[in-house]
Amino acid sequence: MTGFHQDWLALREPYDHTARDGELAAGLSSWLRADPAVQVMDLGCGTGSNLRYLAPRLPRPQTWHLVDNDSTLTDALARHNGFDAREHHVHLRDLTALHDLPIGSAHVVVASALMDLVSREWFSSLAGRCREAGAALLISLSYDGHMRWQPGLPDDAWIEAQFNAHQRGEKHFGPAMGPTANIVMSGILQDLGYRVTTAATPWVLGPRDGEIQKELLSGIAAACMAMAPQEEDRIACWSDRRGDLIREGHSHLKVGHGDLLALPPGEPT
């Protein structure tokens, strides 16, 4: 939501892990038990949040292929406790060029906080490649377009609409799926014969979560300014009031996300 800076990824990681759906991870784990040595490909791995969440929940032995185009993030991942170069292979690549990704050997392709950035066409190609490889997909924490602030302010709905329109903009993969990601991905995967299960995985933030609320507020205001620069005063007024509520310890925020597990047809569950 507010870019890919290392500090932001570190701030959001515990909230992401709390929000994620353990039953979908367990469903993937039992499907993978048929494979003696699990191969996982993590797209847009960042500093390795998905690895840290999933590795303890999946059968061993595991080999991870971690893909990202930002070496500052993958360098941090490689310095992390528990990183083992025999099991964890970093691929520094631009995911917009999907054709040269070695998906063929993966049992499962995973991604967290990525798929709302990509286009329907890009995801469709990815899903087709996964289907050919017989790979499952576990896609986590795609933003679903719902932000509920408490207490409410008159411009909340207007701000949400500007922000959601911004989320649909170009992020180098073609027009982003943004808040429609879970619905669009489910349709594409079901058309390919996948068995798809989804779960709501919102962040539920309260007065103790002031730091992440402040970061979100600043990212949301910047996105709204990009969409409606002529409304600078209106956005600043909303943002100042929200900032006051966060500082005073009165702010609650629910940000909607969804997780999705897709298992190929004809395999044991």
Ligand SMILES: C[S@@+](CC[C@H](N)C(=O)[O-])C[C@H]1O[C@@H](n2cnc3c(N)ncnc32)[C@H](O)[C@@H]1O
């Ligand atoms: C919101 S972050 C999520 C990172 C990580 N999956 C997590 O959950 O913390 C999105 C990630 O996608 C990566 N990314 C974005 N565009 C990319 C591209 N074109 N090629 C490769 N990685 C990309 C970013 O560098 C970043 O690490």
